[in-house]
Amino acid sequence: MNGEDTPGAPASFEEAMAELAQLVTQMESGQLPLEASVAAYARGSELVKYCAGQLEKVESQVKILEGDMLKPFADGDEAAQ
Numbered sequence: 466m467n468g469e470d471t472p473g474a475p476a477s478f479e480e481a482m483a484e485l486a487q488l489v490t491q492m493e494s495g496q497l498p499l500e501a502s503v504a505a506y507a508r509g510s511e512l513v514k515y516c517a518g519q520l521e522k523v524e525s526q527v528k529i530l531e532g533d534m535l536k537p538f539a540d541g542d543e544a545a546q
Contacts (some may be wrong), residue, residue: 478515478516478519482516485512492506492509
């Protein structure tokens, strides 16, 4: 019973976004039974949380890179040498 009824964490951000888009399309079609719609909504909520977490991780990494590596170019005096 742990098959399709309870899918696990997506393998990647892109996979999560693709699954989320598919769920939205299914829900917007209006052809899902009520129980399936509720399950799709719950899964979509999990996917949104996963994606938000992944984006937060990337944002933290970018902030670290900006602090350590992405510095402004040298002033004109140093560039001329």
